[in-house]
Amino acid sequence: MEKLTVTEKALIDSATEIIKLNFDRKNLNHTVGAAVRYTNGNVYSGVNVSSIHEACAEVIAIGNAISCGERDFECIVAIGRDNSDKVYSPCGNCRQFILEYAPNCHVIVETEAGIKKSRITSLVPYAYHRPE
Template sequence: MQVEQRDLELIQEAIKVIDRNFDEVNERHTVGAAVRCANGKVYAGVNLYSIHGSCAEFIAIGAAITAGEREFETIVATRA
């Protein structure tokens, strides 16, 4: 499978969400994810550290579902 420009843009969105939310002092929010829906909309999220934690991918998909999305095309995750 070949990486396309739109895939690189999705990776950039995952990197941007880490850049906006990285907590260097506590080393929190070190993973960012972005999901592209079938209609082309992109939703992003960062991981959360807590008693149980939550993966960035779950957060991004949850944001999409909360917005009414149900069909997903591609998801990526990156690490700070």
Template sequence: MKVEQKDRELIQAARETIDRNFDLVNERHTVGAAVRCKNGNIYTGVNLYSIHGSCAEFIAIGAAITAGEREFETIVAARTSSEGGVLLPPCGNCREMLVRYAPDIEVLMESDNGAEKFSIQELIPRH
């Protein structure tokens, strides 16, 4: 799917979030995520390191839900832009969470052509 200006703004929000919170010294925060709701509101999050860990996508979706949001449009996760700003695909755990909480969400991630948008349904294995 085509990446639009609002998608580039969402990518920038994820990059700014991790740039503000990056902590490689203590190995705490290395990924930032941003989710845009269908009403245009954007929520962000960073990953949390612990024995169980929490991906940045979980934190961003959790922040949106805490604020009362229930309809999600697009999500993106990024490493710090000082490392090139790589867009990351969601892990299997995040994919499962997104299917449950946002079955129609689109995911921005890197492809051979740069940033590209995929339906979460395209990213789930089928039997």
């Protein structure tokens, strides 16, 4: 686990901002915002969407960035609006998703020692890898 840089703190602000703008528990269940930063400095964000199935905010943010031609992302964070803008650790599905798209990516998580960042590979030990 590593301490956050100013840039990573700004990424938390981006995720907080997108969920503040779009929070809607009652009608659309938008409760989590995510922001992902690319090595070129570009930041993309998204909120969770749900119907019969749900897509996490991290997946929406990454999909937004990939749709804009981005490929090389370095850090991602998700913020839940219900708990005072708390950092949410990615779910198991998102961890696998991040690992497959960006094995060198950092993820901002909340730990017993506060908000830190970790490499995605540390969050998915013994990960599944697609056969070649």
